[in-house]
Amino acid sequence: xxxxxxxxxxxxxxxxxxxxxxxxxxxxxxxxxxxxxxxxxxxxxxxxxxxxxxxxxxxxxxxxxxxxxxxxxxxxxxxxxxxxxxxxxxxxxxxxxxxxxxxxxxxxxxxxxxxxxxxxxxxxxxxxxxxxxxxxxxxxxxxxxxxxxxxxxxxxxxxxxxxxxxxxxxxxxxxxxxxxxxxxxxxxxxxxxxxxxxxxxxxxxxxxxxxxxxxxxxxxxxxxxxxxxxxxxxxxxxxxxxxxxx
Numbered sequence: 001x002x003x004x005x006x007x008x009x010x011x012x013x014x015x016x017x018x019x020x021x022x023x024x025x026x027x028x029x030x031x032x033x034x035x036x037x038x039x040x041x042x043x044x045x046x047x048x049x050x051x052x053x054x055x056x057x058x059x060x061x062x063x064x065x066x067x068x069x070x071x072x073x074x075x076x077x078x079x080x081x082x083x084x085x086x087x088x089x090x091x092x093x094x095x096x097x098x099x100x101x102x103x104x105x106x107x108x109x110x111x112x113x114x115x116x117x118x119x120x121x122x123x124x125x126x127x128x129x130x131x132x133x134x135x136x137x138x139x140x141x142x143x144x145x146x147x148x149x150x151x152x153x154x155x156x157x158x159x160x161x162x163x164x165x166x167x168x169x170x171x172x173x174x175x176x177x178x179x180x181x182x183x184x185x186x187x188x189x190x191x192x193x194x195x196x197x198x199x200x201x202x203x204x205x206x207x208x209x210x211x212x213x214x215x216x217x218x219x220x221x222x223x224x225x226x227x228x229x230x231x232x233x234x235x236x237x238x239x240x241x242x243x244x245x246x
Contacts, residue, residue: 103122
């Protein structure tokens, strides 16, 4: 048995000695395959890196006709008019009247307003502010309590609509901002003395403080990741009208 194994190894050795070119060709093939493998790996890594860069530098979204497209991902410029107008639009959700809060003076809706917190359940704008923009329960409840007290004391306008928006914006350069928004509004009240309608033009002032953090808070409804840390409201009331008459 040992003789057969030795004989086999000898013949194999003789083959490679006599066919030295076979070794050379084999080595060349191995080197080519190795180079190809290394280049292929590099190409794969580059392709993967490129795809990752595209994903991180762009926002992928679907168009209305079903296509997939890319938008450049850019740092948010909070000093731009676009961003400031966006905050003003958010603030419009803070404008309310008895008509909007009670869904057109609906008695069933009115009966559901039994606490400041219940306003979130009856008003979609207030619910949006609570879920997407107010940073804490403290801010939410302070806002809701203000409107609840106006509503229950009969001080809020029966109807109100925004005619014009003006604002004064200040950013801190670090994503934080303060914005004073003045809404010129058309308001309807009912005179409590003679029960006659009152129509007038008045200003509502809203002071907002907040910051943005798109990485942490961005959603489809809040793409900038805006969080409001404080709100001060000065809504024109029936009491303000009475004071203006004296």
